[in-house]
Amino acid sequence: MTSAQSTPLAGGLSSFLLGALLATTLAAPALADTSGTATMAIDTEIKLLSDLRNRGISDSGRKPSAQLNVQLAHESGIIALAQLSTVSDKAFTDADGYNLLLATGYRWGDPDAWHFGVGLAKEFFPGAKFDAPHGIDLEAGVPVDFRRTRYDTAYAVLELGWGKLEGRILNVISRTYRGADTGGVCGQILAAAVDPTPAIECYLRGDKTSRGSMLYDIGYKYDLTPTTTLNLHAGTQRIRHFKEADFSDYSIGVTHQRWGMSFTAEWVTTRTHRPELFLIPDGNGWKRQDDDRLVVSVGYKF
Template sequence: MNKLIVLAALAGAIHTSEAHADEPAIQSYSLDVEAKLLTDRKNRGVSDTYNRPGAELTMEAVHESGVVGYLQLGTVRKEIFPDTNGLQVTGALGYRWGNPDGWHFGAGVAQEWFPGAKANDAPTGIDWTTGEPTGVTNTKFDTSYGVFEFAYGAIEARYLYVFSDELRGNNTATICGMTYLPAVLAGGDPGKAIACYDGGLKHSRGSHLLDVGIKHKLDGRNKLVGHIGFQKMRHFRDADLVDYKLGIVHTRWGLDFGAELAGAVLRNRELAVVPDSAGNTRKVDRAALILSLSKRF
């Protein structure tokens, strides 16, 4: 009798072990990938694609420990980022914690790269008696950030602090040289250029950025998306802005169809008037209806 009990218990243990072996392992991480086409690709309400179509590929990996990795490849235009090869790369690494159904938080670092993009030999100052530059500099657009996130339910917010010397290449040489100096060279009033160059070469390190967004499900196929953002650029009050976005996303056939109204309100809209190689200009902060098509994997 005892032998029968031992054999039965052993058989049950073997069966249980085999059952556990057949069960699928629970993944300790998730990976989300999204490919997207847009009629205009904006950053903080200002077009990176010169009011023209763009595309992006976004990947986000989240480990059960809370570690988060983010990578995005996006298209940009030479009118906005001189000498660019047309690509922007954004990478981030951080940690998230808290209650997913309540308050939750995140902290990390992020970096933007603009391969090849550079503003060469931009004047850092002007001798107004001779009209000659008192110095020149080369500026890249790569930017590094410290990031802090906080969210509750469908509302999420993100604060960024600029660690690099420049916020997307913004300094005295690029802002004054690209916005105000051309008017002087064309015979216009030099007053704004003189005021801009006053104080020598200044950088935008220490700028503050804040984004607040909402994603609200209307039903099984439709989602409302909204966003408002604030930019406070150090040393350059004219570049302070508020950006906004309001739209809807409809899911069908495994695709996301989006339509949103997006734009920005700059303190000085002259900074958003950008010329092309032929001398024609566009306002890249204008409000626009942006259509998008995306696929999640």
């Protein structure tokens, strides 16, 4: 058996994080000044969350998290985003405790009608890595070929929206989706499952990566009052070569603007195929990161 490893999917990709990959495509366009010179709009936000959920999976080990977001939008349609978040070093083994997301892209269209966006994004997990077996010796019954995997992930993103209805498609262009390879997926099942049969079946497919995985989102926002918005979201993830790692997430929440701050309460639920892929070490046992949960947050823009 392998030693316990935190799963590479235990962070999954807060709905805000992956939404942020293309949130910039809906940024209000910067306006030109009276001289006709192009201008740039810069928005900075600090945010505190009771739990950093990413596609329904906790990145923060079901503990509070802090975020800093800086978004730039040029009137030409070019946009850029930098986001710094605190994460769990158990969800992302040996991590320095934070995640950096950088994104850039282009958006066009009418925010109140059809609008579109394309972009590239990459998230970095400084220090985060794990060593896991990428094969198994069936005769000896022991794992073999231990190799190191990192969590850094790159995406190509496409967005299509109508008014406040938004759809997004993300394609993983890096070698893995947050460390999901044969060592990360099969090794985690072997470490956490009671029955080793699913892990053996996983290993028998050969040494694979998750490049080419597809992530889909659809979201809708409805203004209940001038200061209160209803947020609806659904997403599904298809992890290439690892169907046991596929999962879907859903959320419903309300955001209220008051005193220059935004207050959000959101109910998040996730449907997974193999729960052991969404566990992290907790003392002598394991703790689920895909449980249903009410997440609250407060943000301030300046």
